[in-house]
Amino acid sequence: MSPQPPGSTGPSASAATAATVAATAAASAATSGTSGTSGTSGTSGTSGTASIGTPAEAALSPWREAWHVFRGNKAALVGLGLLAVVILAMTFGPGLYGVEPFDIAAGPFTEPFTDPAVWLGTDYLGRDVLAGMLIGGRATLLVGLSAAVLAVGIGITVGALAGYFGGWVDTVLSRLTELFQVLPSLLFAMVLVSLFTPSLTTVVFAIGIVAWTGTARLARAEFLRLRHMEYANAARAMGAGPLRLMLREILPNAMPPLIVSASLIVGAAILFEAGLSFLGLSDANVMSWGLMIGSNRRNILECWWAVTFPGLGIFATVLAVSLIGDGLNDAFNPKLHRR
Amino acid sequence: MSPTDAIASDVTHATPRQADGTAAPSRDAQQAEKPLLQVEGLTVEFRTRRGTARVLDDVSLAVGRGQTLGVVGESGCGKSVTALALMRLIAEPPGRIVAGSVMFDGRDLLQLPEAGMRRVRGNRISMIFQEPMTSLNPAYTVGDQIAEAVQLHEGTSRREALARAVAMLQAVGIPAPSQRVHEYPHQFSGGMRQRVMIAMALACKPDLLIADEPTTALDVTVQAQIFDLIHDLRERTGTAVMLITHDMGAVAEMCDRVLVMYAGRVVETGPVAAILGDPRHPYTRGLIACAPGRRIVAPGQPLEEIAGTVPSLLERGSGCLFADRCTQVQPRCRAEAPPTVALDAQRSVQCWLQVEGAA
Numbered sequence: 001m002s003p004q005p006p007g008s009t010g011p012s013a014s015a016a017t018a019a020t021v022a023a024t025a026a027a028s029a030a031t032s033g034t035s036g037t038s039g040t041s042g043t044s045g046t047s048g049t050a051s052i053g054t055p056a057e058a059a060l061s062p063w064r065e066a067w068h069v070f071r072g073n074k075a076a077l078v079g080l081g082l083l084a085v086v087i088l089a090m091t092f093g094p095g096l097y098g099v100e101p102f103d104i105a106a107g108p109f110t111e112p113f114t115d116p117a118v119w120l121g122t123d124y125l126g127r128d129v130l131a132g133m134l135i136g137g138r139a140t141l142l143v144g145l146s147a148a149v150l151a152v153g154i155g156i157t158v159g160a161l162a163g164y165f166g167g168w169v170d171t172v173l174s175r176l177t178e179l180f181q182v183l184p185s186l187l188f189a190m191v192l193v194s195l196f197t198p199s200l201t202t203v204v205f206a207i208g209i210v211a212w213t214g215t216a217r218l219a220r221a222e223f224l225r226l227r228h229m230e231y232a233n234a235a236r237a238m239g240a241g242p243l244r245l246m247l248r249e250i251l252p253n254a255m256p257p258l259i260v261s262a263s264l265i266v267g268a269a270i271l272f273e274a275g276l277s278f279l280g281l282s283d284a285n286v287m288s289w290g291l292m293i294g295s296n297r298r299n300i301l302e303c304w305w306a307v308t309f310p311g312l313g314i315f316a317t318v319l320a321v322s323l324i325g326d327g328l329n330d331a332f333n334p335k336l337h338r339r
Numbered sequence: 340m341s342p343t344d345a346i347a348s349d350v351t352h353a354t355p356r357q358a359d360g361t362a363a364p365s366r367d368a369q370q371a372e373k374p375l376l377q378v379e380g381l382t383v384e385f386r387t388r389r390g391t392a393r394v395l396d397d398v399s400l401a402v403g404r405g406q407t408l409g410v411v412g413e414s415g416c417g418k419s420v421t422a423l424a425l426m427r428l429i430a431e432p433p434g435r436i437v438a439g440s441v442m443f444d445g446r447d448l449l450q451l452p453e454a455g456m457r458r459v460r461g462n463r464i465s466m467i468f469q470e471p472m473t474s475l476n477p478a479y480t481v482g483d484q485i486a487e488a489v490q491l492h493e494g495t496s497r498r499e500a501l502a503r504a505v506a507m508l509q510a511v512g513i514p515a516p517s518q519r520v521h522e523y524p525h526q527f528s529g530g531m532r533q534r535v536m537i538a539m540a541l542a543c544k545p546d547l548l549i550a551d552e553p554t555t556a557l558d559v560t561v562q563a564q565i566f567d568l569i570h571d572l573r574e575r576t577g578t579a580v581m582l583i584t585h586d587m588g589a590v591a592e593m594c595d596r597v598l599v600m601y602a603g604r605v606v607e608t609g610p611v612a613a614i615l616g617d618p619r620h621p622y623t624r625g626l627i628a629c630a631p632g633r634r635i636v637a638p639g640q641p642l643e644e645i646a647g648t649v650p651s652l653l654e655r656g657s658g659c660l661f662a663d664r665c666t667q668v669q670p671r672c673r674a675e676a677p678p679t680v681a682l683d684a685q686r687s688v689q690c691w692l693q694v695e696g697a698a
Contacts, residue, residue: 061523062478167432230473236428237468238461238488238539241454248487252478 066256066331076327082320086137086313093134101132101287112305123292123306124299132292133309139288141317143204144270150208151269152215152262156251159219164227164246170220177216185210186275193281200283207272215261222254229253256332263325267318274314289313373445374401375546375579376425381439383417383424383603386432392652394420396603398439402547402596407573407580409594409611411587411626415649417603418583422549426466427456444546462492465540466549470556471533475524481508482520485539492543507538511568530561534568541572548573549581554589562586566593587630591615596685599623602649602660605679609686619688621665659691667692 070076099105105118105128112121112129120130162173192206226232227250235249276282277290284291289310296306383395395417402408410418423429425441427448441448443464448456460466468474476484485507486500495503501520508516511534524532533553540548550569554562566589573580582594590597590611597614599607599622607620618624625645647664658673659665665672671691680693 061480230468230470231476233428234466234468234474234536234539235476236460237426237466239457239459239491240461241457244491249476253476 066328070327070331073327073330075323076330079320079323079327082316083324086141086317086320089134090137090141094131097131097134099128099131101135102127103131105131109299109303112309120309121303121305123296124303129292129306129309132287133289133313136287136289136292136310137313137317139200139283139286140270140273140290140314143200143207143273143288144266144317146204147207147211147269147272148262148266150204151211151265152258153212154208155212155215156219156258158212159216159221160223160246160251160254162216163220163223164242164250166224173216174220177213177220180210181213183210186272189272189276190279190281193276198281198283200286203273203276203282206276207269211265211269211272215258215265218257218261219254222257223250226250226253256328260325260329260332263321263328267321267325270314270318270321373442374403375406375444376400376402376581377442378421378425379440379442381421381424381441382437383420383429383434384437385434387653390653393437393655394434394603394652395424396655398600398603398605400598400605400608402579402581404546405573405577405579406596407582407594409590409597410581410583410600411585411590411597412600413585413626413645413649415602416600418600419551420603421600422466422551422581422583426460426464426549427451427453428460458492461488461540461545462543463545464547464549465543465545466551467533467536467540467553469552471529471536472556474536475527475532477524480521480523481527481535485520485535485542488539489542503542504538507542508535510541510572511535511538513538529557530564533557533561533565537565537568537572541576541578544576545578547579547581549583551583552585553582554584554586562589569593587615587627599626602655603652604660604689606661606690607686607688609682613686619682619686619693620690621667621692622661 094101104122104126106115106122106126108122108124108126110118110122110126112119114121118128118130120128120133122128123132158173158177162170162177189206189210192209193202196202223246227245232245232249235245240249273282273288274290274293277288278294278297280294282288282291282294292310293307296303300307378398378400381395381398382393385392385394398417398421400408400410400421410421412418420429420434424436425443425448427436429436436449439449443459448459451459475481479487482501482504485504486497489495489500489503490497493500505516505520508520513519513531513534519527524535527535537553548569553569554565557565566586569580569582570593572578580593582589584590594611596609597611598605599614599620601622607614607618607623614623615627618627622645625643628643629645645664650660650663656673658675659668659677662668662672669691675691677689677691678694679687679689681687682693
C-alpha cells in the first residue's frame with residue numbers, strides 16, 4: 001500500500017490531514033493486519049486489507065441520497081416546477097405588469113379575455129383581476145410559509161422535549177398538545193385574529209398556534225424512538241449533554257418525517273390563510289388570493305372570474321406543495337426506495 | 340514512521356489529568372499506591388411494576404493503570420449495569436444507585452455534578468458497546484463523529500480534530516483512512532464499524548476504556564481481530580481496559596485480573612492465571628467448563644452447561660443466589676448468604692465452601 005497522491009484525498013480534507021496521511025499511510029496495512037496473533041502486527045494480514053480498502057462508491061450523504069430519489073419522482077418534479085412558476089410570477093409579475101391591484105382599471109364586471117388591457121377581467125369595483133392574481137400570491141405564500149415555519153418550530157420543540165425527557169415533562173406537554181388538538185382550529189384561529197387587529201403578523205401567529213399539534217406528536221414519537229438508540233447512548237457515553245443529544249444526535253435522524261409533515265403544513269397554512277381572508281379576518285390593505293375571493297363572494301354569479309382565478313391560484317400552489325411533500329415522503333422513506 | 344510510533348506520539352497520556360480534565364501536578368507516588376478505578380460497595384436498584392430489583396449488590400472492583408480487568412458472567416448478571424453505573428449512565432428512574440463509591444483518579448464520580456461527569460465521559464473514561472451496527476449515528480460521516488468527540492472535550496479546531504480522526508482510523512487499522520473518514524457508517528462493515536467505535540473511544544486518550552461485549556455481534560474471525568486490536572492499543576497507549584465478555588478465551592489472553600459476577604454480586608475475583616487455573620467458586624468452575632474449545636469434546640457429546648438460569652432479582656432470598664444451580668450445595672447455602680472470603684491479598688471468593696475449607 002503506497003502513500004496516496006495528494007489529489008486523491010477528498011476535496012474537504014485539509015492540508016494537515018493530507019500530511020498526516022502521507023506520513024502514516026504505509027503503517028496502515030501493518031496495523032490492520034493484526035488478525036490471528038496478538039501483538040505481532042506482522043506482514044501476514046497485508047494482503048487481506050486490499051479488498052476491504054477499496055471504497056465501493058463515493059460517500060453519499062443521506063440528504064444527497066434523498067435528493068437522488070426525489071429527482072426520479074416525476075410528480076414531485078411537476079410540483080416543484082409549478083411552485084417555481086408561482087413564485088416567479090409573484091416575484092417579478094407585479095413589477096412587469098405594473099398595475100396596482102387596488103386601482104380601478106376598467107369598468108366593473110369586465111369579462112375576461114375581452115379587453116386586452118384587463119386580460120383576466122375586473123371585479124365588482126373594476127379592479128384588475130390579473131394584477132391581484134400576481135401580487136396576491138405574495139401574501140398567501142408568505143403567510144403560509146411563515147405560519148408553517150412557526151408551527152413546525154413550536155411542534156418540534158414541544159415534541160422533542162416531551163419525547164426526550166419523558167416522565168412529567170411528557171405528561172404536561174402531551175396534555176397541552178391534546179388541549180390544542182381538540183379546539184376547532186379554524187374557530188380558534190378566528191378568535192385569535194379578532195382579538196388583535198387583523199394583520200399579516202397576527203394571521204401568521206394564529207395559524208402557527210393552531211397548526212403545530214401534528215408535528216409535536218410526530219416529533220415526540222421520533223424522539224421517543226431515537227433517544228434510546230445505541231448511537232444516542234454512545235454519544236451520552238462520550239460526554240454529550242441533553243441539548244447536544246437532542247440537536248446533534250437525534251434531530252437529524254428525526255428530520256425526514258418532520259420535513260414531510262412540514263410540507264403538508266405549508267399547504268394547510270395556505271388554505272387557512274385563504275379561509276381567514278375569505279371571512280374578512282385578514283389584512284384588508286394587503287391583496288391576497290383569499291381576500292379577492294372573500295370580497296367578490298357576493299357577486300360570484302355575475303362575476304365568476306374574480307373568484308375562480310384566485311381559487312385556481314390557491315389550488316395550484318397547494319397542489320404543488322402537496323406533490324413536493326409526497327416526493328419528499330418517498331425520498332426519505334427507505335422502504336419505498338426499492339420499489 | 341511505524342504504527343507504534345504514530346500511536347505513541349498521538350495517543351499516550353502526556354500529563355496526568357484530574358477527573359474534570361484539568362492538568363494536575365505530578366502524582367506518581369499516589370499512582371503507584373492507588374488503582375485508577377476503585378469501586379466499593381456499588382449497589383443499584385431498578386424499580387419495576389412488580390417490585391424493586393436489586394441489580395447490583397455490593398459490587399467492589401479495582402482497575403490499575405494500564406491494567407485489563409475481565410468481567411465475566413451470564414447474561415443478566417449485572418456486568419453491563421456495572422459499567423453503566425460507574426459511568427453514571429443508568430436511567431433514573433427506574434434505576435437508582437443506592438450505595439457505594441466510584442473512586443476514579445482520586446475523585447468519587449458518584450459525587451460529581453452532572454456537568455463534571457460529562458467532562459469525564461468520553462474524555463477520561465470511554466465506552467464501546469455491543470452493537471457496532473447501530474452505535475454510529477447514520478446522519479454523519481465517521482470523521483465528523485470522531486472529530487466531534489475531540490472538539491467537545493479538547494476544544495481543538497475542526498481541522499485538527501479531523502486530522503486526529505484520520506490518525507485514529509489509521510491507528511485502529513482502517514485502510515485508506517483519509518478517504519474513509521468522509522464516509523458514512525452504512526458504508527462500513529460490522530467489524531470496521533467496531534474499529535471506528537474504538538477509534539472514537541480512544542480519540543481523547545482516555546485513562547480507562549470500558550468495552551461492553553465488543554465482539555458479541557461480530558463474526559468469529561473478526562472477534563479475534565477486535566480483541567487483538569484492543570490488546571495492541573492497550574499495550575501502546577497504556578489505557579486501562581475493563582473488558583466485559585462471555586469469552587473465557589479472550590479473558591485468558593487479554594486480562595490481568597478477572598471478576599466473576601453472578602446475579603449482581605461479585606462471586607470471585609483475582610488474577611487471571613489463579614482463577615482459571617484454580618477456580619474456587621462452583622459458578623466459576625461451571626463457566627470455565629462451559630467454554631468451548633478448552634477441551635476436545637467427542638462428537639455427539641453435549642457441551643457442558645450450568646443447569647438452570649439466573650434467578651429473578653425481584654425476590655432475593657436469604658441464602659446464596661446460586662444455591663439452586665450449585666452442584667455442591669449445602670443446607671447452610673440456602674439459609675444464609677455466604678461471606679466474601681479473602682484467599683490471599685489478590686483473591687477473594689463469596690462461597691460457604693471456602694469458609695469451611697478455611698476453618
